[in-house]
Amino acid sequence: MSDTAVAHGHDHAHDHDHDHDHDHKPTGFRRWFMSTNHKDIGTLYLIFSLTMLFLGGAMALVIRAELFQPGLQFVDPHFFNQMTTMHALIMVFGAVMPGFVGFANWMVPLMVGAPDMALPRMNNWSFWILPFAFSILLLSFFVPGGAPAAGWTLYAPLTVQGGMSVDMAIVAIHMMGISSIMGAINIIVTTLNMRAPGMTLMKMPMFVWTWLITAFLLIAVMPVFAGAVTMLLTDRHFGTAFFNPAGGGDPVLFQHIFWFFGHPEVYIMILPAFGIISQIIPTFARKPLFGYSSMVFATAAIAFLSFIVWAHHMFTVGMPLQGELFFMYATMLISVPTGVKVFNWVTTMWRGSMTFETPMLYAIGVVFLFTMGGLSGLMLAITPADFQYHDTYFVVAHFHYVLFSGAVMAMMGGTFYWLPKWCGHMYNETLGKWHFWLTTIFFNITFFPQHFLGLAGMPRRYADYPIQFTEFNQWSTVGAFGLGISQLLFVYIIVSTVRGGKKATTEVWDNPEGLEWTVPSPAPFHTFDEPPVVK
Amino acid sequence: MASHSPEHYKTHYYVPDSSVYPFVSSIALFFIALGGASLVNGYAIGPKMMTIGGIGLASLLFIWFRRVIAESPDYNMDVDKSFRMGMAWFIFSEVMFFAAFFGALYYLRNLAVPWLAETELLWPGFEAMWPSSGPLGAQIVTNGVPSATEISEATKYGLIDPLHLPLYNTLILLTSSVTLTISHHALRASNRAQTIIWLAITVALGVWFLALQVTEYIEAYQQLGLTLGTGVYGSTFFMLTGFHGFHVTLGAFILFIVLLRCMKGHFTPERHFVFEAGAWYWHFVDVVWVGLFIFVYIL
Numbered sequence: 001m002s003d004t005a006v007a008h009g010h011d012h013a014h015d016h017d018h019d020h021d022h023d024h025k026p027t028g029f030r031r032w033f034m035s036t037n038h039k040d041i042g043t044l045y046l047i048f049s050l051t052m053l054f055l056g057g058a059m060a061l062v063i064r065a066e067l068f069q070p071g072l073q074f075v076d077p078h079f080f081n082q083m084t085t086m087h088a089l090i091m092v093f094g095a096v097m098p099g100f101v102g103f104a105n106w107m108v109p110l111m112v113g114a115p116d117m118a119l120p121r122m123n124n125w126s127f128w129i130l131p132f133a134f135s136i137l138l139l140s141f142f143v144p145g146g147a148p149a150a151g152w153t154l155y156a157p158l159t160v161q162g163g164m165s166v167d168m169a170i171v172a173i174h175m176m177g178i179s180s181i182m183g184a185i186n187i188i189v190t191t192l193n194m195r196a197p198g199m200t201l202m203k204m205p206m207f208v209w210t211w212l213i214t215a216f217l218l219i220a221v222m223p224v225f226a227g228a229v230t231m232l233l234t235d236r237h238f239g240t241a242f243f244n245p246a247g248g249g250d251p252v253l254f255q256h257i258f259w260f261f262g263h264p265e266v267y268i269m270i271l272p273a274f275g276i277i278s279q280i281i282p283t284f285a286r287k288p289l290f291g292y293s294s295m296v297f298a299t300a301a302i303a304f305l306s307f308i309v310w311a312h313h314m315f316t317v318g319m320p321l322q323g324e325l326f327f328m329y330a331t332m333l334i335s336v337p338t339g340v341k342v343f344n345w346v347t348t349m350w351r352g353s354m355t356f357e358t359p360m361l362y363a364i365g366v367v368f369l370f371t372m373g374g375l376s377g378l379m380l381a382i383t384p385a386d387f388q389y390h391d392t393y394f395v396v397a398h399f400h401y402v403l404f405s406g407a408v409m410a411m412m413g414g415t416f417y418w419l420p421k422w423c424g425h426m427y428n429e430t431l432g433k434w435h436f437w438l439t440t441i442f443f444n445i446t447f448f449p450q451h452f453l454g455l456a457g458m459p460r461r462y463a464d465y466p467i468q469f470t471e472f473n474q475w476s477t478v479g480a481f482g483l484g485i486s487q488l489l490f491v492y493i494i495v496s497t498v499r500g501g502k503k504a505t506t507e508v509w510d511n512p513e514g515l516e517w518t519v520p521s522p523a524p525f526h527t528f529d530e531p532p533v534v535k
Numbered sequence: 536m537a538s539h540s541p542e543h544y545k546t547h548y549y550v551p552d553s554s555v556y557p558f559v560s561s562i563a564l565f566f567i568a569l570g571g572a573s574l575v576n577g578y579a580i581g582p583k584m585m586t587i588g589g590i591g592l593a594s595l596l597f598i599w600f601r602r603v604i605a606e607s608p609d610y611n612m613d614v615d616k617s618f619r620m621g622m623a624w625f626i627f628s629e630v631m632f633f634a635a636f637f638g639a640l641y642y643l644r645n646l647a648v649p650w651l652a653e654t655e656l657l658w659p660g661f662e663a664m665w666p667s668s669g670p671l672g673a674q675i676v677t678n679g680v681p682s683a684t685e686i687s688e689a690t691k692y693g694l695i696d697p698l699h700l701p702l703y704n705t706l707i708l709l710t711s712s713v714t715l716t717i718s719h720h721a722l723r724a725s726n727r728a729q730t731i732i733w734l735a736i737t738v739a740l741g742v743w744f745l746a747l748q749v750t751e752y753i754e755a756y757q758q759l760g761l762t763l764g765t766g767v768y769g770s771t772f773f774m775l776t777g778f779h780g781f782h783v784t785l786g787a788f789i790l791f792i793v794l795l796r797c798m799k800g801h802f803t804p805e806r807h808f809v810f811e812a813g814a815w816y817w818h819f820v821d822v823v824w825v826g827l828f829i830f831v832y833i834l
Contacts, residue, residue, distance in 0.1 A: 248669030
C-alpha cells in the first residue's frame, strides 16, 4: 500500500507543471459563494469571525463607556442589557466558534494530508448559514422592544416574557446549531477517514486531535441546546409548561439543560486553542511536544469531565447538598488534565533553543494568562466561595481570561503562525510584536481590575454601580478602549501581509514539524491530490 | 476537479466542483427562520415567508440530491465511507436532541413536581403525583376514556391507555424494523422483487403508525381533554411523541424515496449507501419509540 503511494508521489512531483494548469481557481461569485474548497471556505470563516469580533467588540465598548462612571451617561439600562446579551452571543457563536472552524478548515486537511474536507458542499453550507443566522440575530435590534436583553444564557422565566427578539434569537440559534453540527460532522469524518497513509491516530498533530474531540462535543451538545430553546419557544407561544411552576414545570430546568450544553461549550471554545498552542510551542522551542500521548488523553479527559460539571454554573440556585458537593469535586478534577497540559507546554520549552517570534509570544502569553483564568476558575469551583463570587465581576474577569487570553489570543497567535502559509508573505515582525504587547497589556488593564471589583461585590450586567467601584471601572474602561483600538493594528498587519511583503519559504519557520510545511507558500489551491506518505 | 474520468476516482477522493446550492439553501433557511419568528408574533408576513422558504428549500434539496445521485457512479469507497460516518454522527446528534427531552421528562417528573408539593407555602394542597399538570393545571380524572360528564368539566383530563393504540404502534414499528431488514438482505442477495416488496411493506407500516398516532392525538384533544397545554404532562407527552412522529414522517419519506430508487435499479448489492442510511435512521426512530412507550406511556 505505502509502496504504491510513494510511486504516486513521484509521479506527482514529475507532473507538477501540468498540474498547474489544473490549478485554475474559480473567480468572483463562483469562488466565494459556491466554493467547495476547504481553503477558501476557511478564509470565509476567518473573515466572518474577525468581522464579528469587531462588532461584538464595539458592543463591549458601549458597555465599558457606560461603566466609566457611576450613574447613567450614554445609554439607558435596557439598551445596556441588550449590549451585554448581544456582545456575548456574537462573541461566542460569531467570533470564537467560527474562528476555530476557520482554522480547522484551513489546517485539518493540510495536516492530515487530505485533498479537502470529506464533505465539501456541506462544508460550504455550514459556513453560509452563519451570515444569515447572524442577520436575523442583528435584525432583532429593530423589532419592538429591541434585541434580547436577558443575558446570553437566555434564562427562563425572563426570556419567556421577552418580546419578538427572543424568538429571533431562538431561530438564529437553531440555524447556528445546524451549521455547527454539520461543520463538526465534516471535521470528524475528515479526520477519521481522510488521513494520509501512515498517519495513525497517535501521529496526528495535536491541533487535529483537539478538533476531533471538540467536534465530538459539538455534536453531543448543540442538539441539547436546540432542545432547550425549543422548549422555550413552545413555552412562549404554544402553552407548554416546561419552565412554568403553575403547570408543574421549573425555570431551573432551563438552567440545567442550558448548562449541560453550556459547559461542554466552553471547552469547545478552548480545546482548539490548546491545539494551536501545542503546534506553536514545539516549533519555536525546537523540540518535539513533550508528552504527546498524555496531551491526547488529557484532552479526552477534559471532554469527558465537561459533561458532568454543568451545575457549577448554578451553585446558588438552590440544589440539594449532594449535588453541590458532586459538582464541586467533579469541577476541581478538571484542573488535573488541564494541569497536565500546562506542564507539558512548559516542559516542551524547558532547555529548548527558544526564539520569540510573534506566534511564540502569543503562545507563552496564552499559557500564562489562561492559567490565571484557570486558577480563578478553581476558586469559583469551591461551592461556598462561589456563593460570594456568583454573578459578580470576578466571574466576568475569569471567563475573559480563559476566553480572550485563552481562545482569542490563541487564534491571534495561530494567525501569525500560519498566515505566511496562507498568503505566501511574511508579516512584519516588529508590528506583530507591537500587536502582541499592546493586546496583552491592554487586556490585563481591562480585566485584571475586574477581579477586585467582583471580590468587592460588584454584580455583573448592571448599567450603574455604587461610587466605591469607580476607580477600578475607569482602569477597565481605559484598557478596553486601548484593547479595541489595538485590534486595528491586527487588521492592518493581516491586510498588508496578504497584499505583499517578503516571500515566505515552504517551511516558513526553522524546521517546523507537520505536513502543512511540505506544501509551498502560499498553499496551492489544491493540495495532496495524491496522498503523501507519513513514516 | 470534477472533469476527470471515472477511472481517476478509483484512486482519488472525489472533491465535488463548486455549487450554488448551499448558498441558496441558506437563503431559504433564512426565510423559514425569520418567517417562523414573525408567525409566532402574529405578523401576517410570517406564513408567506415560511412558504417561500419551505418551497425553496424543498426544491433545492431535490435538485441537490438529484445531482448527488447523478454523480454517485464517480464516488469511490472512501467517499462511501465518509457518507456512512456522516450519517452515523448525524443520528448521534438526533439521539442527543431526544436526550434533552427525555432529560426534561425525568427532571420534571422526579424532581420538579415533588419539590413543588414539598413547599406547602407556595401551593397549599398540591400533591406530587405523575401524571401531573401542576398546581394550577387541569386535574386527572381517570386512566382511560372518561365519561361524558367528566369531560364536560374543562379542568379535567384523561390518559391514553398504553395497551390500546400505543401497543399496536409498538408492534407496528417493531415489525417494520424486521421487514426492513428482510428487504436489506434481499438487496444484498440481488433479489430486487423481494427488496421492493418488503421495503414497500415497511413504508406502509410507517404510514399506518402515523395514521394511528394522528387518531390518538385526535382522541386526546377531543375526548380526553389532554392537550399540549395540560401542564408538564401534556408538554412532555406531546413534545416527545410529536418530535418522534415528525422523525417517523421523515424516515418514511426517506424510505419512500429509497423505494423509488430501488424500482429504478439504482442500487447494487455492494453499493447502496442511501438504503443503509435510511435503514439506520428507521431503526433509530424505532428505538426512540421503545423509549417513549416505556417512559411516556407505561410508567
